[in-house]
Amino acid sequence: MLGAMRQVWIPRKGSPDVLEVREAPDPTARAGDVLIRVSACGINFADILARMGLYPDAPRLPAVVGYEISGVVEGLGRGVTGLGIGQRVIGMTRFGGYSDVVAVPEVQVIPISDAISFEKAAAVPVNYLTAWLMLIKLGNLAEGERILIHAAGGGVGQAAVQLARWRGAEIYGTASPDKHERLREAGVDHCIDYRSNDFEEEIARLTDGQGVHLVIDAVGGTSFKKSYRSLTPMGRLFLFGISSFAPSTSRSIITALRGFLSLPTFKPIPLMNENRGVFGVNLGHLWNLADQLSSMLGEVCGLIDQGVLDPVVDTAFPFTRAAEAHAFIQDRKNFGKVLLTPD
Numbered sequence: 001m002l003g004a005m006r007q008v009w010i011p012r013k014g015s016p017d018v019l020e021v022r023e024a025p026d027p028t029a030r031a032g033d034v035l036i037r038v039s040a041c042g043i044n045f046a047d048i049l050a051r052m053g054l055y056p057d058a059p060r061l062p063a064v065v066g067y068e069i070s071g072v073v074e075g076l077g078r079g080v081t082g083l084g085i086g087q088r089v090i091g092m093t094r095f096g097g098y099s100d101v102v103a104v105p106e107v108q109v110i111p112i113s114d115a116i117s118f119e120k121a122a123a124v125p126v127n128y129l130t131a132w133l134m135l136i137k138l139g140n141l142a143e144g145e146r147i148l149i150h151a152a153g154g155g156v157g158q159a160a161v162q163l164a165r166w167r168g169a170e171i172y173g174t175a176s177p178d179k180h181e182r183l184r185e186a187g188v189d190h191c192i193d194y195r196s197n198d199f200e201e202e203i204a205r206l207t208d209g210q211g212v213h214l215v216i217d218a219v220g221g222t223s224f225k226k227s228y229r230s231l232t233p234m235g236r237l238f239l240f241g242i243s244s245f246a247p248s249t250s251r252s253i254i255t256a257l258r259g260f261l262s263l264p265t266f267k268p269i270p271l272m273n274e275n276r277g278v279f280g281v282n283l284g285h286l287w288n289l290a291d292q293l294s295s296m297l298g299e300v301c302g303l304i305d306q307g308v309l310d311p312v313v314d315t316a317f318p319f320t321r322a323a324e325a326h327a328f329i330q331d332r333k334n335f336g337k338v339l340l341t342p343d
C-alpha cells in the first residue's frame, strides 16, 4: 500500500513468537532528517534482551527496535545539504530500525560506496563501532599484542577479529566448537571451546602463563573475573555486555540470574598495583556524540572499500520470519551478523 510502511513490533515481552509485522503511515522527514527506504536492518543482541524485558535502555513496549539500517535516500527534510535523493546510505536509527522506511537525523547517516552490498552495509554500524571503540579508540591494540575476543563468531566478535588482524595482533577467540573452523579461516590463531574448557586455564596454558594484553567480554557473570585474571601487566579489559544474563530459548531465567549475581567489583588499589585497566563501553550512551560516531564509521567504511574489512553476514531473514531470526541468535547459531529485510 502506497504511504504505508511495514514494521516489526515487539508488542509485549516474551519469546521470539511475540514479534509481529504491522503497518503504519510512512514517517515524514522533519527539518534535518533524511528519509530512507530500508534495504536491510541489523539485529543486535540488545534487541533480544529488549524483547525479553531485560534491557533497561530499551523503549517501553510496545515498541519497534533496531539500531541500524542500510538503504536509499528517498526524501530530505529542510536544511539537509550533505546528501541527495537516490544516494546509498547507512543510518544509525537507535530505535525503530525494524521498518521499511525510516526518518533519521542527517548526522546519523553516512553515504556508502557502490562496492558494498546493502546487506553487508547494514551489518556495519553497531558491530564495527563497538569493536573500534574498544580495540582502536580506547584500547590502542598494537602489533604483536595478544587479544582475547569472547563470542568471536558473533557480530561484534567478527568485527573485532578483522580489526585485530589489521592491527597485527595475535588472536585468541572463544566460541561454540562448531564455529572454530570458520574462526581459523577468519584469522583467529587460537580457538577456545569455552563450553567444555575453562577459558582462563586455556589462556594460561596457551600463553605460558603470560596472559593477554586486551580482552573484550560481553558474556558477563563469572567471565568478567576470569577475563581480568587473564590479563598481562598493562593489559586492558573491556566490559560491554552481559549475554549470560539472557536465557536461551531452552534455559530458565533463574539460571541466567545466577550469572548476574556473580558480577565483580573492581577496586582501585589492586588496579594500580597490577597495572591493569578496566573499561566499560556502551555505544547506546554515545548518541549525543553522533558526529564522532559518524566520523569513526567513515573510517570503517574506508577500510571496507580498501578490502581490509569485510562484514560477515550469516542470514538475512524477511520481516515475516523475525521470530526465527531472534531465536537463531538466542540459541547461539549465528556466525557474524543476522539481518531483517523488508519482504
Ligand SMILES: NC(=O)c1ccc[n+]([C@@H]2O[C@H](COP(=O)([O-])OP(=O)(O)OC[C@H]3O[C@@H](n4cnc5c(N)ncnc54)[C@H](OP(=O)(O)O)[C@@H]3O)[C@@H](O)[C@H]2O)c1
Binding pocket: 043, 044, 045, 046, 126, 127, 130, 151, 152, 153, 154, 155, 156, 157, 174, 175, 176, 179, 218, 219, 240, 241, 242, 243, 244, 245, 246, 247, 248, 281, 282, 283, 284, 329, 330, 331, 332, 333, 334, 336, 337
Ligand atoms: N555495549 C555496547 O555498546 C554493545 C554493542 C553491541 C553489542 N554488545 C553486546 O555484545 C554482545 C554480542 O552482541 P552481538 O549483537 O554481536 O551478538 P552475537 O555475538 O552475534 O550473538 C550472540 C553470540 O554470543 C555467544 N554467547 C555467549 N554467551 C551467550 C549466552 N549466554 N547466550 C547467548 N549467546 C551467548 C554465542 O556464540 P558462541 O556460542 O559461539 O559463544 C552467540 O552466538 C552482547 O552481549 C551485546 O549485548 C554491546
